[in-house]
Amino acid sequence: MKELGATLLRKDAFSEIVIGNTAVVRAMIEGGTRVVTSYPGSPTPEIASAIKSMPAAERPFYFEFSTNEKVALEVAFGAALNGHSSVVFFKSVGLNVAADSFVQLSMMDITGGMVVLLGDDPGANSSQNEQDNRHFARLACLPLLEPADAQEAYLMMKEAIALAREKRSAVILRMTTHVCHAKEKVSFGPWRPEALDRRPRFDSEGWNYIPLAASVLPLKRFALKRLEQVRERFEASPFNRIIDNGNAKRGVIAAGTARLSLLDALEGSAEPPDILELGTVIPLPRSLVMRFLSSHEEVKILEELDPILEAEIKSLAYDALLRTRIIGKVDPEELIGEYVPEKLRAILAATWPDLVAPPPSPRQAGRKVPDRPPQLCPGCGHRTAFQAVRAALEGSDITVADIGCHTLGYLPPYRMGRVLLSMGHSTSTAAGLSIYNDERRVLCFMGDSTFFHAGIPGVVNALFNSHNVTYVMMENGTTAMTGHQDHPGVGRNFNGEAPRIPVRSVLEGLGITNIREIDTYQVGKLTQAVKDAVAETGFKVVIAKHPCMLKFTREARRKPGWYARHVRIDTGTCTLAHDCVERFGCPSFQIIEGRAVVVSNDLCIGDGSCRQICPSGAIVNAERA
Amino acid sequence: MASKGKSSFDIYMIGVGGQGIGLLAEAMARAADHAGLVVKGCDTHGLAQRGGIVTSHLRLGAAAHSPLVSPLGADLVVALERNEALRAARTYLQDGGVLVWYDATLQPLEVRLGEAPAVTREEVEDECRSAGASCHVVSRDDLEDPREQNVAVMERIAALGLMPGVGSEHFKAALGDLMEGKSLAQSLALFGEAP
Ligand SMILES: Cc1ncc(C[n+]2csc(CCOP(=O)(O)OP(=O)(O)O)c2C)c(N)n1
Numbered sequence: 001m002k003e004l005g006a007t008l009l010r011k012d013a014f015s016e017i018v019i020g021n022t023a024v025v026r027a028m029i030e031g032g033t034r035v036v037t038s039y040p041g042s043p044t045p046e047i048a049s050a051i052k053s054m055p056a057a058e059r060p061f062y063f064e065f066s067t068n069e070k071v072a073l074e075v076a077f078g079a080a081l082n083g084h085s086s087v088v089f090f091k092s093v094g095l096n097v098a099a100d101s102f103v104q105l106s107m108m109d110i111t112g113g114m115v116v117l118l119g120d121d122p123g124a125n126s127s128q129n130e131q132d133n134r135h136f137a138r139l140a141c142l143p144l145l146e147p148a149d150a151q152e153a154y155l156m157m158k159e160a161i162a163l164a165r166e167k168r169s170a171v172i173l174r175m176t177t178h179v180c181h182a183k184e185k186v187s188f189g190p191w192r193p194e195a196l197d198r199r200p201r202f203d204s205e206g207w208n209y210i211p212l213a214a215s216v217l218p219l220k221r222f223a224l225k226r227l228e229q230v231r232e233r234f235e236a237s238p239f240n241r242i243i244d245n246g247n248a249k250r251g252v253i254a255a256g257t258a259r260l261s262l263l264d265a266l267e268g269s270a271e272p273p274d275i276l277e278l279g280t281v282i283p284l285p286r287s288l289v290m291r292f293l294s295s296h297e298e299v300k301i302l303e304e305l306d307p308i309l310e311a312e313i314k315s316l317a318y319d320a321l322l323r324t325r326i327i328g329k330v331d332p333e334e335l336i337g338e339y340v341p342e343k344l345r346a347i348l349a350a351t352w353p354d355l356v357a358p359p360p361s362p363r364q365a366g367r368k369v370p371d372r373p374p375q376l377c378p379g380c381g382h383r384t385a386f387q388a389v390r391a392a393l394e395g396s397d398i399t400v401a402d403i404g405c406h407t408l409g410y411l412p413p414y415r416m417g418r419v420l421l422s423m424g425h426s427t428s429t430a431a432g433l434s435i436y437n438d439e440r441r442v443l444c445f446m447g448d449s450t451f452f453h454a455g456i457p458g459v460v461n462a463l464f465n466s467h468n469v470t471y472v473m474m475e476n477g478t479t480a481m482t483g484h485q486d487h488p489g490v491g492r493n494f495n496g497e498a499p500r501i502p503v504r505s506v507l508e509g510l511g512i513t514n515i516r517e518i519d520t521y522q523v524g525k526l527t528q529a530v531k532d533a534v535a536e537t538g539f540k541v542v543i544a545k546h547p548c549m550l551k552f553t554r555e556a557r558r559k560p561g562w563y564a565r566h567v568r569i570d571t572g573t574c575t576l577a578h579d580c581v582e583r584f585g586c587p588s589f590q591i592i593e594g595r596a597v598v599v600s601n602d603l604c605i606g607d608g609s610c611r612q613i614c615p616s617g618a619i620v621n622a623e624r625a
Numbered sequence: 626m627a628s629k630g631k632s633s634f635d636i637y638m639i640g641v642g643g644q645g646i647g648l649l650a651e652a653m654a655r656a657a658d659h660a661g662l663v664v665k666g667c668d669t670h671g672l673a674q675r676g677g678i679v680t681s682h683l684r685l686g687a688a689a690h691s692p693l694v695s696p697l698g699a700d701l702v703v704a705l706e707r708n709e710a711l712r713a714a715r716t717y718l719q720d721g722g723v724l725v726w727y728d729a730t731l732q733p734l735e736v737r738l739g740e741a742p743a744v745t746r747e748e749v750e751d752e753c754r755s756a757g758a759s760c761h762v763v764s765r766d767d768l769e770d771p772r773e774q775n776v777a778v779m780e781r782i783a784a785l786g787l788m789p790g791v792g793s794e795h796f797k798a799a800l801g802d803l804m805e806g807k808s809l810a811q812s813l814a815l816f817g818e819a820p
Pocket of ligand 1: 039040042091093094097127128403404405406423446448449476478479481482
C-alpha cells in the first residue's frame with residue numbers, strides 16, 4: 001500500500017487488506033501502547049516495517065531494535081514498570097535468548113502491563129527449529145492467546161494489551177508464520193489518542209521486585225493466583241467458540257491455524273463434527289472444555305506441534321472420570337510441521353475415514369523438476385569470503401557456521417561452515433572442537449549483528465581460555481538476513497543517528513592484537529590473511545569487510561546518475577573452465593547450448609567480484625548500455 | 626464423504642526472488658477486492674534470498690478459511706519463470722485448471738552445473754496437457770525492464786478473464802493503490818492505457 005503510515009494513523013474506524021503483522025500495529029495504536037521493542041527475526045520483521053511507515057514524529061509510541069531479545073524484553077519490562085503499556089516482539093527462538101528474564105515476569109507487578117508477541121514457526125519455514133513456545137508460557141505461568149488469522153491477531157492483540165494492563169501482568173500473544181503473513185481485509189476500530197503520562201511511576205515500596213530465596217515462594221503463589229483469575233476471564237472469552245453442527249457423537253477441539261485448515265477440510269462434509277475453537281489457550285478454560293467433552297462420545301484434538309492441550313484435556317477428563325474417547329496425536333508425524341490444509345485433511349481422514357477423503361496423491365509425472373535451493377545473492381561478499389577461506393584451508397580443517405546469510409555457505413559449491421546451533425555459538429563450538437586437536441585447524445564464521453547479539457561472550461571466552469580458533473568476522477554493516485536492520489556497528493538506530501560502535505574497536509578493546517582487516521572482495525589478500533591467521537596459535541580474527549551488496553546496490557539505485565552495471569563473458573578468451581559456475585556459484589552465470597557461459601543481466605549487479613576467480617580472465621565489465 | 630468440489634477460487638503464484646511476486650500477489654488480492662470478492666492470502670518467503678523460490682497463495686470467496694492453497698488444488702497457477710511454471714503445474718495445479726506463465730528462465734544450480742537438463746517450454750505444455758489444464762504463455766519483447774513481467778502477466782489474466790469477476794479495471798485500480806509516478810504509468814501502459 002502506498003500510504004500505509006497514514007492509514008495506520010487514521011482516527012476513524014476503517015477496514016483494509018493487511019497482513020497479521022500490520023494488523024497488530026494498529027492494535028498497539030488503538031490500545032495505547034507506549035513502548036515497543038524487538039530484535040529482528042522471521043516471521044516478525046514486517047511489524048517493524050509497518051511501524052517505520054509512520055513518520056517518526058507521528059508515531060504514538062517509542063520503538064527500538066535492541067541488541068538482542070533479552071535486552072529488548074528487559075527494556076519493555078522497565079518501561080512498563082514506569083506505567084507505560086509496552087510490547088516486545090521477536091521470533092520463536094528469540095525466547096530462548098530472552099528466557100532468563102522472561103521466566104521472572106509472572107512474579108512482577110507490572111504497572112503498565114506488557115505484551116510478549118512471539119512469532120513461532122511451525123514447519124521451520126525460516127528458523128533453526130520449530131519449537132512450541134506454549135511450553136514456555138506454562139513454565140513461566142503466563143497467559144497465552146493464539147490467533148488464527150489477521151483479523152483475530154488484531155482483536156487478540158487489543159485484548160492482550162487490555163488484559164496486561166488490567167492485571168498489571170505480562171501476556172503472551174503467540175502468532176505463527178502463516179498468521180503473521182496471512183492477509184485479508186481487517187476491520188479496525190477508531191483511535192482515540194490519549195495524552196502521554198510522563199510520570200515515572202515505578203513503586204518499589206508497593207511491591208517486592210526482588211525475587212530472592214524466601215520471597216520467591218509467596219511471589220509464585222501470587223503468580224498462580226493471578227493466572228486463575230485470568231482463567232475465569234477466559235471461560236467467557238469471545239475468542240473461544242463452539243460451532244454447533246448438531247453432532248452428539250463427534251467433536252473436535254482445535255486451536256490456531258489448525259482451526260482454519262479444519263473448516264477447509266470439512267467443506268461439503270455430510271455430518272461434520274461439532275467444533276470447539278480455542279483462542280485463549282493458556283490458562284485453559286476448563287469448564288468450557290469439560291462441557292464440550294461431556295456432550296460428545298469422541299473428541300479429536302487438533303493442535304500444531306506438541307500435545308499441550310491434549311495432555312491437559314486428558315488429565316481433566318481423567319479426574320472427572322469421563323468416558324469420552326479423547327483422540328490426541330497418534331502418529332509421530334502429527335508432532336511435526338504445520339497443520340496446513342492437506343496435512344489436516346490427512347489426519348482427519350485417518351481419524352474418521354468415513355468423514356473426509358485423504359488429500360490427493362502427487363500426480364505421476366515426468367522427470368524431477370530441478371531444485372532451486374536458497375543461495376547467496378549475486379555479488380554477495382560472503383561468496384568471495386568463502387572462496388578465500390577455501391583456498392586458505394586444507395580439506396580436513398573444520399569450519400563452524402553461525403546464523404546469518406553466510407549460513408548458506410554450507411551448501412554446494414562452497415561447503416563452508418558445517419555445524420550450527422544458534423546465534424553466536426560459533427566461537428565457542430569452535431573452541432570445543434579445538435581441544436585435544438592438533439591436526440585439524442578450526443575456523444569459525446560470525447556476522448556483525450550476531451556479534452553484538454550473543455557473540456561477544458564466546459569471543460571473550462576464547463580469549464580468556466586461550467582457545468586455538470580463527471574467527472572470520474563477516475562484516476557487512478547490517479543485519480542482512482532479516483531485511484537489513486541497523487545494528488550497533490552502523491552508526492544509526494531505528495530512530496536516527498546513533499553512536500557507532502565499531503566491531504574492530506570492541507575486539508581491540510578486549511586486547512586482541514592479531515586482527516587482520518581486509519576488503520572482502522580482495523580474494524588474494526583475504527586468502528593470505530586467513531593462511532597467516534590459521535598458522536598462528538591462540539585466538540585470532542580476520543575481518544572480511546564490505547557493505548552488503550544487495551543493500552549497497554539498492555541504495556545506489558536511488559541516487560542520481562545510477563546506471564545498471566554488468567559483467568559479460570569475453571567468448572574469445574573463455575576456455576570453458578566453468579570456475580564461475582562450479583566454484584564461485586554466482587547465479588548470474590548461466591549455461592547455454594550445454595557449455596557456453598552467459599551472464600544474466602536480470603541478475604548480475606556488475607560488482608565484478610567474479611573477475612578475480614576466472615583463470616583465463618574472460619569475465620570483463622560490460623560496456624554501458 | 627466430503628465432496629471434491631470446493632466453492633472457493635484458489636490461485637497459486639510462484640517465481641524467483643527479485644522477480645516481483647510480492648507486487649503480483651498484492652495487486653491480485655486488491656484487484657479481487659475491488660471486484661467485491663472476499664480475499665485471503667499469504668506470501669511464503671522461507672529463506673528466499675534473491676534467487677530462491679518465492680510463492681504466494683490467494684483464495685477468493687467466503688468459503689475459503691485457511692489462506693493456503695492445497696497441493697493439486699489451484700484453479701489458477703501464475704508463474705513468472707519456466708522451471709517454476711513446471712514445478713507449480715505439477716504440484717499445485719488442479720486437474721482441468723489454468724496455468725498462465727511468463728517465459729523467463731533463471732537456471733537453477735543443477736542446470737548450471739550440468740547435472741540436469743534445462744526445462745523446455747514443451748515440458749511445461751505437456752505437464753498441463755496431462756492434467757487436462759489449459760496453458761497460457763506470456764512473452765513480450767516490448768518490456769523496458771524485466772521487473773514489468775509480473776504486470777504483463779496480470780494484463781493477460783485480465784484480458785483472458787482468468788479470474789472470474791475480475792476485470793482489467795479492477796487490476797488498474799489495484800495498481801493505483803500500490804504504485805505511483807513513472808512506474809504506475811509504465812504499468813498502466815501495459816494495460817493499454819495511453820501515458
Ligand atoms: C535468537 C535468534 N534471533 C534472531 C534470529 C533471526 N536471524 C537470522 S539471521 C539473522 C541476522 C544475522 O545478521 P548478521 O550476523 O549480521 O549476518 P548477515 O545476515 O548480515 O550476514 C537474524 C537476526 C535467529 N535466528 N535467532
